[in-house]
Amino acid sequence: MPFMRIEYPKLGILLLLSMVLSCQGSKKMVDNDAVDSLETIQREFKAAEDYEIFARNLESRISDYKGSRTRDFDLLHTALDLSFDYKNEWVKGEAVLTLKPHFFSQYELVLDAQDFDIHEFSLLEDKGETPLNYRYETQKIVAFLPKVYEATDTLTVKIKYTAKPNESPGGGSAAITDTKGLYFINASGNENKPVQIWTQGETEHNSKWFPTLDTPNEKATQEIRLTVDQKYRTISNGVLKSKIQNGDGTRTDHWVMDLPHSPYLAAVVIGEFAEIVDKWEDTQVNYYVEKEFEEGAKKVFQNTPEMIAFFSEILGVKYPWQKYDQVVVRDFVSGAMENTTLSVFMEALNLDAREAIDSEWDGIIAHELFHQWFGNYVTTESWANLALNEAFANYSEYLWYEYKEGRDDADLHHVSEMEVYLDESTEKQVDLIRFYHEDSEEMFDSHSYAKGGRILHMLRRHLGDEAFFKSLNHYLVQHAFSTVEVHDLRLAFEKVTGQDLNWFFNQWFLNAGHPILEYVVDYSQPENLLLTITQTQDLKKTPLYKIPFKVSWYQEGERQEKEFVLDKKKQQFAIENQTPVKTLFFDEAKELLSEKKSARGKAHFITQFGISELGIARYEALDSLGSNYAEAEDLAKTFGAALQDPFWSIREMALMQIAKHPEWQMEIIGLEARLLEMAENDPKNTVKSAAIEVLAALDPDKYSPSFLRWMQAPSYYVAGAALSAYLENENNLNRREISERFEQEKNVRMLVALAEYYIEDSVDLKGDWFHEKLLNLSGQSLYYFLGYFGDYFSSMPSEGTADAIEKLYAIGSKEKENYVRVAAFQSLFGFIDEPGVLAKTMELFQNEKDELAKRYMEFYLTPYLDEKLNP
Incomplete structure (x- = not known):
């Protein structure tokens, strides 16, 4: 799903704080009305400082259980014929949907269609086309069927409509800043930017431009015909089957997606783009950017084929789709979006050849690519389970950096992501899988992304690479082209490993918070060090964790390591190191998602920097020395x-x-x-x-x-x-x-x-x-x-x-x-x-x-x- 970026670079925070200080020295004259409004806001600030009050107010707003949507019908196939009114920024469409009742008998069909004008709604049968009576109230169409349809029946309906995506726009979320579904960029041609159309369907916004069952637990094939000015290129899901010149300056492109995917993953991009042709094995892997960025795109996206090969190998599931295109658009409302076979990226990836020398976009490229397996091939059945998409995409960044740049780079990225989550946790601690939320957009947070990725890292380090990746393979193969919930992931790991992993999934996926660990090392017996760890998190709100962890030390330059399990509030561990040790490291590799507190001093960090073979440990040591002992x-x-x-x-x-x-x-x-x-x-x-x-x-x-x-x-x-x-x-x-x-x-x-x-x-x-x-x-x-x-x-x-x-x-x-x-x-x-x-x-x-x-x-x-x- 959309790539989450850190919203404020650290430099930005420093600038903000410095600006606060600089404001304190000036005295300005203000009018009384302004002072009154300032007093009101200041009172609101002070009230908002009490997080407990804020949290209770938030909880009081949470309403319904957000489970998987009930499936009255299965959507089998969608055929769209679209053209575009640039002046009004409307979509002129004809949709033909093929469906069948999922299980129970049905006598009416309910479709999602947000802010449409409905011109015709009819049933297509062998004997011809029959108009249907329907009710429409701006968000859903209810069509009254001429008979009761059973699970063995198939029906096809046709809807002629005009979609008006600019009507009733929503506020979106931190990851997706708008909810129009389809966007006209510089439709008038008057601005200093190219004319484009692109779509953004997640969460349930594609029903802003075509009627559908707009829910992630639906899967269907599709075909889209796009009639556009012949100067424009079209890009969509699947394969381009034909291009027909219409004789009036327009062209109709026919895109066919013959493998099932969820409606939110359908996408269209229209504009003037240069095409950079690439491939992986026999699979098309193309990149589309504005002409002036063509040479830069060759550098920015150059690792994509290698990424596809790498992910295919470690997962044991070959890239499952017909092709993979990547396109950079203007004014995108997210970092990027992983539509099936077509990822769309924000314009920050528009780099010229010189800028591309320092391109640092492999993380976002890997993230969206990994979604083609985790999110598209196997899809969360509800937004409550969003982490089944986003945690994996987030963790793919670590996997790629580890493979391409080495473990030190990957570990630094891992710790950075952990800090992103911990920063959010100071104001928000919620279950990773959460069925009670007010709006699905709330799910796109650092819990679903950064925390989820760190949980997968801990699971991998606990089970080992062979068990971890074999379990992922089983999960993908077992649920190919279908939808899942968190228990499906747990059962896949249990099937492969033979272990009961409820303890891990319950505390990390189904509970809020994280452990806060205070630890002390007793060096009084150098041959048998004692490590005391206390879990100090609030146990009224946060679990008492079961935590497999590692301790390590260096003996004559050789790294030694032992693993233990913490499962009590306070626990002491005898290291039994035998050879005298002066410096013991707890979680040297920074694998645990936790806050850790200890009384390590300058001498410890100097030693840690001098002897650790792990880049992330040396980085921590140098950072601590610079931050705490710089003088x-x-x-x-x-x-x-x-x-x-x-x-x-x-x-x-x-x-x-x-x-x-x-x-x-x-x-x-x-x-x-x-x-x-x-x-x-x-x-x-x-x-x-x-x-x-x-x-x-x-x-x-x-x-x-x-x-x-x-x-x-x-x-x-x-x-x-x-x-x-x-x-x-x-x-x-x-x-x-x-x-x-x-x-x-x-x-x-x-x-x-x-x-x-x-x-x-x-x-x-x-x-x-x-x-x-x-x-x-x-x-x-x-x-x-x-x-x-x-x-x-x-x-x-x-x-x-x-x-x-x-x-x-x-x-x-x-x-x-x-x-x-x-x-x-x-x-x-x-x-x-x-x-x-x-x-x-x-x-x-x-x-x-x-x-x-x-x-x-x-x-x-x-x-x-x-x-x-x-x-």
Whole structure:
């Protein structure tokens, strides 16, 4: 299903917090009406601080049990004939549905059809076409059948209709920000973007553009005829059977999907796309992007055939569909969507050839591909069981990184995802499989994705690879082209392993929360260490867990490991290590989904960094030293050694810490030579860029010639860092000339280097440049640029403050990404003295529907309100 992204990069959080602090020092005059509204909001903030009250209020809103939808009919086949009204943004359709009663006799047929005009509804029989009486109330059609149909009967109905997807749009969720089902992009052709149509069916939104049984526990074959302007390409599920030129400037493409899948996975994409032809064995594996990104797409998606081969091998189930296409569209309402044989991606994957050098999109590509098995081939029977789709797709990212990049990269990704879940858990703890929820969109959270993936990781590590993947194979083979619930997954594992796994599935899939483990190691008997672990989670809300875990230590450079099982609130374990041990590691590989608390100190982390063979353990050690002991005088040696670490992320972290501590630079032997070597030759471009930043701090004059050379590097990471380093040095007298050489760049890493220089040096006459760049950015690039945009115009009012304010307000009002709206809101604070700006910021806050975005806006408003109301 849609790929979940971290909504706020860590840098963004720092910017938010710094903005809060900067707001506290200013005093502004406000009118009484504004003060009254601010007081009201401030009271609401304080009330919302009590999470227990919030949780109870949430529980009181939860209504019905959300189980699997009752299947009165089986949908066997759907045939659609579609054309499009771009002016009104309507779909003109004819649908022919073939169905049969599932078991019980039926005398009426109920179909999902949201916001249609129904023109005809008829029954197709050998003797001809018979109009049916029906009732329609905007969401469902109830057709009255001429006789009672039994389970042995088959009926075919035809519906002529006009679908109006823009009517009654919904709010969506964190993963899917809108619910129109079908989207016209730049239908008028007047905007600075291509004309496109694309669909997004999950959860139950495809019934916004064709009548169906819009539920995941339905499976059917389909065919779609699309009549479009002949300049457009169409892409849909299955195989393109024919293209017919109609003689009026249009063409009708006939797509056939002859393997059954759920209605939410049906998809259509229409637009002008370049086609990059690829394959895996004899299977078509094509990529579709706008023409200017054709070369970049070859790099971005190049690993797809290898991914298909890898997943087919480890699952023991060959890729099950007719082909696999991937297309990048504009203004997508999710990260990506795994429609059967056709995954659709957000425009952030539109990269030119140079940007694609540093493409980091393999995770999302693997995620959507894995859904072709887990989600499409075998599908959750209800949204309550969504984790059966999303946990597997999330875990596929780990599997791919482990295979392609190595375990260290995979483990770092694993811990990052764990932190995503733990962050959400501070405000929300719910069952992974949850039948009681208000709206199915609520299921698309970090529980279903990140927590689910971590649970699968623990199950794999507990059972071992052979048992884990053989169980997945059994699950897929047993339930091919059908729908499942969580017990089907448990039974598959039990069938293969012979073990009763209720204990694991009950505590992890069917209960909320996670363990909080406090542990102490007693080293008083070095030959037999004692480990005491206490589960400190609230047992009124959270289970007492049964947790298989590992301890490890190093003996003469060799790693030793033992496994134990924790199943009591407080438990002591004799390690019986025999040989004296000074440092014991509990869960060294960070496999357990838990919060762990212990009294490890600086010496422990120095030892851990020095001896652990696991990259993630060395990463944790270095991170802990940098975060908790950065002012210690004896860490230079450790961070200097980290520059030689084989794990790129550790090298990068070491560079960041060394940049913060100039006093270490004299203590690290050969530092300057090592930095230069890293900037020139490190295999990771992010490490190269970090090395350049340290060199800029160390001796900017000496390395200015190198910065000029590195500005031409193929990687934007490297070029952007070099450009920034050069422009920051006031001794470079040609900075204005150098900056203007790069003003036509589109990549945000180059743009922010220029923007920072223009702001810091108060370079005038750059207002038009800022406006032009803002217009052509989107997503994370827009997010990072917005702060510079606001800073320039607030510090240079002669460049056009009023226009800048209106643009920020428009982005804060209309941008689909919540973190971009927050960045625009933040930037408006730089103009808070200007007439009407306070009212605009208040309006943005009051109209914000996303709870996470609203919470971040509070970071700005609260200190400002405190100052205004309590001067």
